[in-house]
Amino acid sequence: MKGAGSRHVSSKLLKTKALLNNKRLIPHIPRTKRFNRKTLQRMLRRYRMVYLKPVHGLKGIGIMKAEKRGKKWELRHETKADLFKDVPALYRSIRRRIRKKAYLVQKGIRTLRYQGRPFDFRIMVQKNEQREWEVTGIVGRVAPPNRIVTNRSQGGTCMPARKVLRPSMKKSEIGPYVDHLYRLSRRIGRQFRKSYPNVWQLGVDIAVSRKLKPWILEVNTSPAVTPFLMLSNRSMYRRIARLVQWNRSRNAK
Numbered sequence: 001m002k003g004a005g006s007r008h009v010s011s012k013l014l015k016t017k018a019l020l021n022n023k024r025l026i027p028h029i030p031r032t033k034r035f036n037r038k039t040l041q042r043m044l045r046r047y048r049m050v051y052l053k054p055v056h057g058l059k060g061i062g063i064m065k066a067e068k069r070g071k072k073w074e075l076r077h078e079t080k081a082d083l084f085k086d087v088p089a090l091y092r093s094i095r096r097r098i099r100k101k102a103y104l105v106q107k108g109i110r111t112l113r114y115q116g117r118p119f120d121f122r123i124m125v126q127k128n129e130q131r132e133w134e135v136t137g138i139v140g141r142v143a144p145p146n147r148i149v150t151n152r153s154q155g156g157t158c159m160p161a162r163k164v165l166r167p168s169m170k171k172s173e174i175g176p177y178v179d180h181l182y183r184l185s186r187r188i189g190r191q192f193r194k195s196y197p198n199v200w201q202l203g204v205d206i207a208v209s210r211k212l213k214p215w216i217l218e219v220n221t222s223p224a225v226t227p228f229l230m231l232s233n234r235s236m237y238r239r240i241a242r243l244v245q246w247n248r249s250r251n252a253k
């Protein structure tokens with residue numbers, strides 16, 4: 001199935017568009033444009049640090065980060081970093097790497113760190129037996145040293161969400177903050193379904209800025225359960241697996 005009736009949506013641009021229909025989500029969505037010479041120039045002027053991602057990408061593959069460094073421009077990809085004298089030179093280098101592949105350019109978020117390494121969250125939301133969106137799991141994902149992505153397939157480490165937040169806030173603030181992320185994730189679920197009514201689960205990637213603002217990096221319509229298997233406590237995993245089974249049997253009828 002393709003289009004609005006499908007259960008899997010791969011275009012990061014279309015998925016962002018679906019969420020932008022909700023006024024309360026807009027402040028949490030980093031500006032995202034299809035990559036070209038003009039949008040790169042504009043976005044760099046505005047934000048000075050941007051992420052470049054394949055429109056149909058996954059697992060952190062092909063992701064780059066461009067940032068102003070003194071008078072020069074730096075391009076990071078995997079563990080490498082190159083410097084360019086101006087934006088046109090930077091653009092040419094990005095083009096050589098991506099060729100004709102569709103990319104997007106997104107405002108870069110300066111995220112919280114854990115032991116000096118950037119992290120974000122993977123939050124699982126699923127439709128439950130009451131046909132409501134339920135948050136069934138949250139895991140912190142910490143980037144390996146010298147990497148710009150937190151994906152497990154790129155060497156990222158999964159950790160309990162409360163643990164990665166601990167250095168950034170008081171103990172008493174963690175519970176309410178996680179609740180806030182849960183409410184945001186359920187809202188994402190409800191909004192997403194307005195455009196894609198057959199979707200019943202989402203893996204939401206949320207980064208937190210140094211001012212503690214949550215930013216939605218992307219939503220996955222075919223989220224893996226493996227990050228939740230990395231936690232020693234299996235209760236989230238069990239609930240996720242339960243609802244996968246429940247929704248599959250319901251859809252099969």
Ligand SMILES: Nc1ncnc2c1ncn2[C@@H]1O[C@H](COP(=O)(O)OP(=O)(O)O)[C@@H](O)[C@H]1O
Pocket residue numbers: 030051053057058059060061063106107108109110111120148149150151205207217218
């Ligand atoms: N705008 C951004 N600002 C900061 N980090 C980002 C941004 N976009 C992506 N990242 C980092 O790259 C990782 C992968 O990006 P994501 O959009 O989730 O693509 P993928 O589908 O490859 O997982 C994120 O988990 C995060 O660590």
Ligand SMILES: [Mg+2]
Pocket residue numbers: 059060205218
């Ligand atoms: Mg992701």
